[in-house]
Amino acid sequence: MESSIIVRAPLHVQVGERLRELIDQGTLAAGMRLNEAELCTQLGVSRTPLREAMRALASEGLLELQPNRGAIVSIVTVEDLTEILPIMSVLEGLAGRLACSCMGDDKIQEVREIHDTMIGHYQRKELSEYFQTNRLIHELITEGSGNQTLMESINSLSAKVRRARFTTEMTDDSWARAVSDHEEMIDALEKRDGIRLEQVIIRHVEAKGTTILGVIKNEYAPQS
Amino acid sequence: MESSIIVRAPLHVQVGERLRELIDQGTLAAGMRLNEAELCTQLGVSRTPLREAMRALASEGLLELQPNRGAIVSIVTVEDLTEILPIMSVLEGLAGRLACSCMGDDKIQEVREIHDTMIGHYQRKELSEYFQTNRLIHELITEGSGNQTLMESINSLSAKVRRARFTTEMTDDSWARAVSDHEEMIDALEKRDGIRLEQVIIRHVEAKGTTILGVIKNEYAPQS
DNA sequence: TCTCTTTATTTTGCATACAAAATACGTTAT
DNA sequence: ATAACGTATTTTGTATGCAAAATAAAGAGA
Incomplete structure (x- = not known):
């Protein structure tokens, strides 16, 4: 044996x-x-x-x-990203809505802790750490949806976005807004308000998309 | 040569x-x-x-x-469908929203014509023809989004739903509701009201999902 | 009779060999 | 010098053969 x-x-x-x-x-x-x-x-x-x-x-x-x-x-073009980002938006939104029903209190608590950590990184302007914890939160919520198919869809699209490798430098303004979105997200999640979390995430991811596409266009024409 | x-x-x-x-x-x-x-x-x-x-x-x-x-x-299980249908809902919703901006007037006119044909099939209770035209409308709107990635995602999921092969018999009530949803859909599309079309489609597809899952459960326990 | 072991057969996994297509190169003609 | 043709080389596409794993079958022991 x-x-x-x-x-x-x-x-x-x-x-x-x-x-x-x-x-x-x-x-x-x-x-x-x-x-x-x-x-x-x-x-x-x-x-x-x-x-x-x-x-x-x-x-x-x-x-x-x-x-x-x-x-x-395969090359991830701007056109690809333009197509992918709105999809990510509604899918992550759906994940959030479902997570409000499916996640255990302990898991939500976990997200809260990572969220607080992320806020710390924001206040100390630790960009890289901020992105890392930020991504972790999105992943935890995606997992929290309890929907395997949804997870796979999001991960697949997310991988393509990452492969685009743009230099993500946020303005103070858009960064502040992203953080405030996250405050609202964690609040909605803790109150298990699925509808509201979905709306916030959709708005949040759409804004992130706009930032990304903006940055990429600048890279193509940096002298302007 | x-x-x-x-x-x-x-x-x-x-x-x-x-x-x-x-x-x-x-x-x-x-x-x-x-x-x-x-x-x-x-x-x-x-x-x-x-x-x-x-x-x-x-x-x-x-x-x-x-x-x-x-x-x-691969076997499409009830669990698979339970996961897939909410995703279809938001994706088709997004397609509708985008279609309101992207579709040409001629294409919308085309959808209108198919819609009217479908209504005829409904009134004559021609179930099979109704489903066919119904599906065609959804496909045209999906195409109309102008988002190739979105189309592929929806088609892939849609194929799985079709492979489940449940016997779709609608009650008069749910059928009437589906038709009324479609009336609202074509109206929103013609007015190019993306937000409204998205909402209607999400509700519509969710309802369809509920019907499907209901039917399947009955098939598993038909004697009840 | 049933279970466990051992053997035979089937079936998948991987590597290699051959064929066809595409690319690279050199030659010739204008 | 350039363009066009033809040949040589590389690279992909397909088929086949062999090894390993899994399944089926047969036989021995309880």
Whole structure:
């Protein structure tokens, strides 16, 4: 009787995860062509599992397959973001509404603590830490919806937004507004006011989207 | 100089489409195990393109891959529908809101015509034709959003709902309500009142969801 | 008769080999 | 020098073969 059998995941799954990492961390940059043979030697696998993994990533939108011409790391365009952000908005809103019914008191308490931590980072102008805790809050609320499908949808879209890699520098004004949104969010969550939380999140994410798109346009034309 | 070169799609793509059809039409029933060798002879291809196609379908959620144990046609459970329907609701709502800004007058006119046709089917109690035109309206509005990502999300979820294959028999009451919702929808669309259209669609789809889930529960316990 | 073990068969996972398409390169002609 | 053609090389697409895992089957012991 073996007690610790390590059932290692199929190769193509491992390869898929590895590719995801490489894309996420930018080693495989957007627009880059993927050479199968090259990747094979690099990952130490044959073409079959690599290709299977690539199909999977392609149908998730991370890769773009060009018939007889290989695959490139898909590029997240401004147009893509313009499409994605409104969707994120209503989906995260829905997650918030559901979370108000589904989350346990302890989980809400947890969000409250992270929220307070985030406020501290805001007051000390610790941008990076602020973003990290901010993201954590959104993730906890998404999880809190208790809706697996919704989580997956949001995560998939969220990954694309992150891959866009814009330099997010907020103005004092938009930052203050974001924080005030979050104050209202945690309040609505603690009162389990789903409708209100949904509205606040929708507004909040829409504003965030506007900021992002604004920043990106500036990057395209920074001299203006 | 060849003028009509038919660039036939890669095999694995063709296979993927064929599998999708087979699953959609129920030839490959939910829960059914897929034998690679069997499918290969049946489709006249080797295992490699078949397997690649299967990975792709799996990451779209149509198949479920069990390591070393093959693939089964994924089963859409009541829990899945319970998760999916609220998402459909807000996504279709968003599509409606966007459609009010994006659709051309001619397209709206087209929806109006189909709407009137649908009302005719309702009055003559032509259930099947009613559903068909109903679905067409929802699809046109989704398209009308001009948001490709949103369309894909909705279509993907919508496909799962359809695969659940419940017997949709509406009561006179819920049918009347659905029609009245549609009257309000076409009105809001023609007035390009995005906010109102969004609200109506959300309510409408939620109600449809309630009906569906109700019906399914009855099927599970029909004697009650 | 039932259960557990052992063996045989099927089925999946991976690697390799071959074919076809696309790209790169060099040559020739204008 | 440039453009166009043809060849060589690279790269992708598909098929097949072998190994490992899972399932089915058969047999031995209780």
